[in-house]
Amino acid sequence: PPLPPPTSAYVHLPFCRKRCHYCDFPIIALGSSTPHRPDTDPRISNYVQLLLREIAATRAWSDDCSPLETVFLGGGTPSLVPPGLVSSILDALKSRFGMCDSPEVSIEMDPGTFDKEKLERLLELGVNRVSLGVQAFQEELLRACGRAHGLKNVYEAIEIVNDCGELQNWSMDLISSLPHQSQEMWEESLCCAISARPTHVSVYDLQVEQGTKFGHLYTPGVFPLPTELQSADFYRTASRMLSGAGYSHYEISSYCKDRYECKHNLTYWLNRSFYGFGLGSASYINGVRFSRPRRLKEYEEWVQKLEDGSVVLHEGSSVDTKDMAMDVVMLSLRTAKGLDLRGFAKCFGKSLACSLCQALRQYVESGHVAAMDDDRNMLSYPEFELKMSEDNDETGNGVASIRLSDPDGFLLSNELISIAFGIIAP
Incomplete structure (x- = not known):
């Protein structure tokens, strides 16, 4: 849809x-x-x-x-x-x-x-x-x-x-x-x-x-x-x-x-759609990202084409599911709220949600990643291990969300997001 x-x-x-x-x-x-x-x-x-x-x-x-x-x-x-x-x-x-x-x-x-x-x-x-x-x-x-x-x-x-x-x-x-x-x-x-x-x-x-x-x-x-x-x-x-x-x-x-x-x-x-207007700006509509030309003369020509109907923007070109999953992970892990694994599993499958948790295990242990239950209580590492072995209908385990710790997890964000990308698109 x-x-x-x-x-x-x-x-x-x-x-x-x-x-x-x-x-x-x-x-x-x-x-x-x-x-x-x-x-x-x-x-x-x-x-x-x-x-x-x-x-x-x-x-x-x-x-x-x-x-x-x-x-x-x-x-x-x-x-x-x-x-x-x-x-x-x-x-x-x-x-x-x-x-x-x-x-x-x-x-x-x-x-x-x-x-x-x-x-x-x-x-x-x-x-x-x-x-x-x-x-x-x-x-x-x-x-x-x-x-x-x-x-x-x-x-x-x-x-x-x-x-x-x-x-x-x-x-x-x-x-x-x-x-x-x-x-x-x-x-x-x-x-x-x-x-x-x-x-x-x-x-x-x-x-x-x-x-x-x-x-x-x-x-x-x-x-x-x-x-x-x-x-x-x-x-x-x-x-x-x-x-x-x-x-x-x-x-x-x-x-x-x-x-x-x-x-x-x-x-x-939150990875929601937005319009972008003007030189070099990007928009994200219907799951498609698009950037306007960065040079004024080319932007002017582009606006003319848009008016003529010879540029078609954001027509529902099918979005790659892996790209979408990577966007969700990258954007969510930038926030204090973190990645909602329930929602992620619903969109991209339980096994991928479980694999992400597995891949970030050592960072939960080191304190760079915080794992949480449904009430957003932070799980200790033994609790996290226990929840990982639970069989949950929604996420495949009992971990509801993960976020990067402040400040040390945020400092490692590029590395941690790269690990997640490696799981999504090996």
């Missing part, structure tokens, strides 16, 4: 003042024109027209649709886009797909690209969640990353979002394992983040991508980048300090205050 239609939409707004040294996203660098000027750069307005055409054409070929529950305006630096154009995007989504009564509408904003007036205008349009791209609280690290903002901009931005009474929900992004970053610097950044009181914190470990400035300059694990052990310590420190400050570590790189999970990102972790 076809999967339910998406209730989430990601919209890519690719404009930045400059390209950061670690970034390999499809972006368009505008140069350092003043961020608050009311007139709009024609590159932005032309791109938004393309987006509106893509949204309209996507709805035209969709058989059915459900009202959107989450919208995420990502980038790039969406806060460079004038509010009037953001309004036209949100209006198009609402008129084409509908929106539920209280959707989560997030926008990524960078320090130095907005003032109080711009934020208030965005909130009037229906934005109700801000993701603030701080990344570090040290001037030298911001410079080393090639960020367009400085520390003064960071504190101004934090003050603006905290003084805005209408905004109840905001997130801060930080990056660990930056060149020349010390443990002291990292602890200072975490302290500053905690004292800013965001409802959500995302902590990303630097990935050195080929083709980026960092990719040319550095080798992972080699000075001035931290060693693997230092990076692991950064991760443990974040887990300890943020948990101690009342944040729940609900996903491998995400922390939130009670009930402030990012609903949009949960769409991804």
Whole structure:
């Protein structure tokens, strides 16, 4: 049967003042024109027209649709886009797909690209969640990353979002394992983040991508980048300090205050369908993943083809069961909730669910994997062994779910997920 239609939409707004040294996203660098000027750069307005055409054409070929529950305006630096154009995007989504009564509408904003007036205008349009791209609280690290903002901009931005009474929900992004970053610097950044009181914190470990400035300059694990052990310590420190400050570590790189999970990102972790609009963005509909072209000219041609009907998106090309099983395992094990073995066995068979448990046995014993019963009580290793020998109609044994422990299991996530993949597709 076809999967339910998406209730989430990601919209890519690719404009930045400059390209950061670690970034390999499809972006368009505008140069350092003043961020608050009311007139709009024609590159932005032309791109938004393309987006509106893509949204309209996507709805035209969709058989059915459900009202959107989450919208995420990502980038790039969406806060460079004038509010009037953001309004036209949100209006198009609402008129084409509908929106539920209280959707989560997030926008990524960078320090130095907005003032109080711009934020208030965005909130009037229906934005109700801000993701603030701080990344570090040290001037030298911001410079080393090639960020367009400085520390003064960071504190101004934090003050603006905290003084805005209408905004109840905001997130801060930080990056660990930056060149020349010390443990002291990292602890200072975490302290500053905690004292800013965001409802959500995302902590990303630097990935050195080929083709980026960092990719040319550095080798992972080699000075001035931290060693693997230092990076692991950064991760443990974040887990300890943020948990101690009342944040729940609900996903491998995400922390939130009670009930402030990012609903949009949960769409991804729960392997639910979502629309993607704009340059290089990916969508997942009817079990089929699809990415748009990363270059503007090719994206423009692609939108034209979509309108002409010569591109057919997401037509129910049969989805490989093994691929689906791997997606479920990879995405579930990124979350604190973990992998529901009952649901997994129902979709992919009891024997596969049992084999996964068998393969991860030694990691249950070492404490990297936590096994749970139906009431989500954690099983000791002897209890786990006992449950493994039970014959259960639903999963083939008595283990109801497994999750990676925090932080040590999460640190081994790539290795543990690879083991699981080897069982699913030997």
